[in-house]
Amino acid sequence: xxxxxxxxxxxxxPEVVGEARKVVDAVLPGVEVTEYDLGAARYHRTGEVLxxxxxxxxxxxxxxxxxxxxxxxxxxxxxxxxLLLKLRFAFDQYVNLRPSRLWPGVASPLAAVKPGEVDLxxxxxxxxxxxxxxxxxxxxxxxxxxxxxxxxxxxxGVERVIRDAxxxxxxxxxxxxxxxxxxxxxxxAGSLWSRTFEVVAAEHPDIATEYQHVDxxxxxxxxxxxxxxxxxxxNLFGDILTDIAAAVTGGIGxxxxxxxxxxxxxxxxxxxxxxxxxDIAGRGVADPVAAVLSAALxxxxxGHADVAARITAAVSAELAAxxxxxxVRTAEVGDRIAAQAVG
Amino acid sequence: xxxxxxxxxxxxxPEVVGEARKVVDAVLPGVEVTEYDLGAARYHRTGEVLxxxxxxxxxxxxxxxxxxxxxxxxxxxxxxxxLLLKLRFAFDQYVNLRPSRLWPGVASPLAAVKPGEVDLxxxxxxxxxxxxxxxxxxxxxxxxxxxxxxxxxxxxGVERVIRDAxxxxxxxxxxxxxxxxxxxxxxxAGSLWSRTFEVVAAEHPDIATEYQHVDxxxxxxxxxxxxxxxxxxxNLFGDILTDIAAAVTGGIGxxxxxxxxxxxxxxxxxxxxxxxxxDIAGRGVADPVAAVLSAALxxxxxGHADVAARITAAVSAELAAxxxxxxVRTAEVGDRIAAQAVG
Ligand SMILES: CC(C)[C@H](C(=O)O)[C@@H](O)C(=O)O
Ligand SMILES: CC(C)[C@H](C(=O)O)[C@@H](O)C(=O)O
Numbered sequence: 001x002x003x004x005x006x007x008x009x010x011x012x013x014p015e016v017v018g019e020a021r022k023v024v025d026a027v028l029p030g031v032e033v034t035e036y037d038l039g040a041a042r043y044h045r046t047g048e049v050l051x052x053x054x055x056x057x058x059x060x061x062x063x064x065x066x067x068x069x070x071x072x073x074x075x076x077x078x079x080x081x082x083l084l085l086k087l088r089f090a091f092d093q094y095v096n097l098r099p100s101r102l103w104p105g106v107a108s109p110l111a112a113v114k115p116g117e118v119d120l121x122x123x124x125x126x127x128x129x130x131x132x133x134x135x136x137x138x139x140x141x142x143x144x145x146x147x148x149x150x151x152x153x154x155x156x157g158v159e160r161v162i163r164d165a166x167x168x169x170x171x172x173x174x175x176x177x178x179x180x181x182x183x184x185x186x187x188x189a190g191s192l193w194s195r196t197f198e199v200v201a202a203e204h205p206d207i208a209t210e211y212q213h214v215d216x217x218x219x220x221x222x223x224x225x226x227x228x229x230x231x232x233x234x235n236l237f238g239d240i241l242t243d244i245a246a247a248v249t250g251g252i253g254x255x256x257x258x259x260x261x262x263x264x265x266x267x268x269x270x271x272x273x274x275x276x277x278x279d280i281a282g283r284g285v286a287d288p289v290a291a292v293l294s295a296a297l298x299x300x301x302x303g304h305a306d307v308a309a310r311i312t313a314a315v316s317a318e319l320a321a322x323x324x325x326x327x328v329r330t331a332e333v334g335d336r337i338a339a340q341a342v343g
Numbered sequence: 344x345x346x347x348x349x350x351x352x353x354x355x356x357p358e359v360v361g362e363a364r365k366v367v368d369a370v371l372p373g374v375e376v377t378e379y380d381l382g383a384a385r386y387h388r389t390g391e392v393l394x395x396x397x398x399x400x401x402x403x404x405x406x407x408x409x410x411x412x413x414x415x416x417x418x419x420x421x422x423x424x425x426l427l428l429k430l431r432f433a434f435d436q437y438v439n440l441r442p443s444r445l446w447p448g449v450a451s452p453l454a455a456v457k458p459g460e461v462d463l464x465x466x467x468x469x470x471x472x473x474x475x476x477x478x479x480x481x482x483x484x485x486x487x488x489x490x491x492x493x494x495x496x497x498x499x500g501v502e503r504v505i506r507d508a509x510x511x512x513x514x515x516x517x518x519x520x521x522x523x524x525x526x527x528x529x530x531x532a533g534s535l536w537s538r539t540f541e542v543v544a545a546e547h548p549d550i551a552t553e554y555q556h557v558d559x560x561x562x563x564x565x566x567x568x569x570x571x572x573x574x575x576x577x578n579l580f581g582d583i584l585t586d587i588a589a590a591v592t593g594g595i596g597x598x599x600x601x602x603x604x605x606x607x608x609x610x611x612x613x614x615x616x617x618x619x620x621x622d623i624a625g626r627g628v629a630d631p632v633a634a635v636l637s638a639a640l641x642x643x644x645x646g647h648a649d650v651a652a653r654i655t656a657a658v659s660a661e662l663a664a665x666x667x668x669x670x671v672r673t674a675e676v677g678d679r680i681a682a683q684a685v686g
Contacts, residue, residue, distance in 0.1 A: 111454040145498040155488040
């Protein structure tokens with residue numbers, strides 16, 4: 001049975017992860033869970049974000065489920081870089097997966113978009129590009145200061161994530177992959193991405209392809225999100241585009257994500273896109289849907305596609321049945337989804 | 344009297360620029376215009392995009408008005424880099440100005456946003472960052488290929504564009520500047536931008552400030568574009584955010600832009616954000632509004648704020664009076680705006 005590490009984290013993290021675990025326990029009894037206490041509290045207590053010993057223990061699990069980390073008392077960037085980005089790089093999580101669906105019952109901010117019409121997934125590269133940490137500065141704090149940030153891209157890294165995108169498209173109905181980059185300005189990296197995309201596309205004659213510049217894609221995500229099926233793009237473009245995709249499908253409050261090492265050499269990590277929301281923490285009013293959907297992505301990755309699909313369908317039913325007048329109660333949402341998913 | 348260089352360009356460029364000139368001539372008779380034939384046609388005829396002699400001649404003008412360049416027959420990137428980016432760098436056009444207003448009569452794709460509610464301007468840095476052209480590749484075409492793109496940022500370049508943003512905010516009603524970057528990942532450039540922003544903000548205690556990560560800003564532009572007044576950001580983030588801002592205010596078809604050298608050492612260039620739209624070229628149906636608004640930005644930059652405001656008001660009246668059932672006729676739109684602006 002699967003061995004999962006749970007990092008509940010800060011703020012509403014423990015509440016929403018609690019419901020995700022409730023749902024998983026209901027549909028797949030026997031999953032082994034180890035809890036890891038990481039996040040703001042541990043940082044304040046010990047000064048540590050992710051000790052090597054914990055990293056080594058996490059490596060022994062099949063997957064990681066994370067609630068949320070972050071707190072106004074921790075300097076910005078410390079937990080993001082020390083925990084989230086550290087795990088992505090240490091565990092070679094090169095597929096950053098972000099599905100966006102407009103669920104029945106959820107209002108899009110876009111007037112012309114109806115539930116069911118948007119169903120896209122962004123396959124964002126997770127281990128290269130401007131996230132490599134290659135940069136520096138000179139003459140800091142003086143009028144002569146310069147600062148650089150370098151985007152590092154390898155054929156190895158680009159090819160494997162593009163292959164993953166095509167493999168996902170092959171399992172979907174519309175079978176289409178859109179490459180997003182900025183080839184007219186970032187000519188070196190853009191050329192590497194384009195040429196590699198063409199090579200992989202040629203091996204998949206049954207999959208439709210298109211290319212868009214990132215500025216155009218950002219615009220079309222607003223005017224016509226229906227047009228996308230699978231989008232593959234680099235780390236930073238993916239960061240931006242997935243937040244737009246979440247916004248047009250009802251907000252990051254509903255968005256799930258996975259940082260995946262498809263080879264299975266290391267554990268993949270799954271987490272809601274929303275933050276720790278300290279303002280509403282501890283009141284039992286946080287919506288656990290994104291955490292539950294993240295758990296479904298996790299189970300899907302571990303080979304339990306059937307169970308994952310049942311959870312996803314239960315979430316869909318929950319959202320469709322919601323009335324905007326009734327406030328969300330975290331535990332009740334978890335109860336209903338669990339009951340529905342068990343069937 | 345002002346000496347303006349006009350580059351009508353390709354596709355619908357000549358049509359929309361023709362109307363912009365009609366409006367300028369009506370409200371400010373005597374502007375001296377020199378036409379420059381640059382774009383796809385010249386490229387095909389001579390192989391040249393922007394000869395040094397033409398660059399030198401352009402430098403002798405007070406400003407440049409450009410229609411649109413680009414054609415499917417020209418390899419992607421050639422005209423963009425050889426003409427648009429070349430001018431931005433050669434003429435040190437460090438303020439890339441992109442106002443976005445939701446005009447009365449224009450429908451936003453956003454259900455909750457009403458005309459008059461969105462009135463923001465993005466001050467995008469125009470001469471640094473990932474647009475510097477610093478990058479390269481090794482082992483091209485082999486499995487060992489790597490490609491890099493480097494973002495170059497100087498205190499000099501960052502400070503001057505931030506100062507420009509604050510100066511613009513000081514002239515606006517809401518007096519607010521939002522800095523957008525990705526300081527939690529791009530720590531070196533992010534730190535330079537943040538520290539410089541704080542220095543300039545301290546000199547403007549009457550201007551409200553906020554900071555947002557680029558992914559959050561992309562999301563809020565979709566869920567709450569009303570919150571922005573002046574946004575200052577780097578070259579690539581600005582490229583993406585301005586297309587989102589255009590999308591939520593009715594599309595790039597209405598968006599104007601200026602690539603400005605505020606020091607006046609070199610001419611600034613003004614152009615509609617839309618492309619050359621070869622599919623509708625020559626039929627007299629292109630909407631000249633973005634070109635007319637670009638001409639208004641040009642006149643404003645040259646010190647004719649009153650005339651620019653009259654043109655902008657005339658555009659607003661034109662858009663408010665439009666009926667979605669009646670097709671746009673390029674020349675008639677220009678006639679109406681010119682008549683209205685003359686008053
Ligand atoms: C927290 C931050 C480092 C992270 C990123 O930029 O990848 C976040 O925005 C995300 O998308 O997961
Ligand atoms: C054509 C291209 C090089 C340009 C840019 O990226 O700046 C365009 O997208 C723009 O925004 O003016």
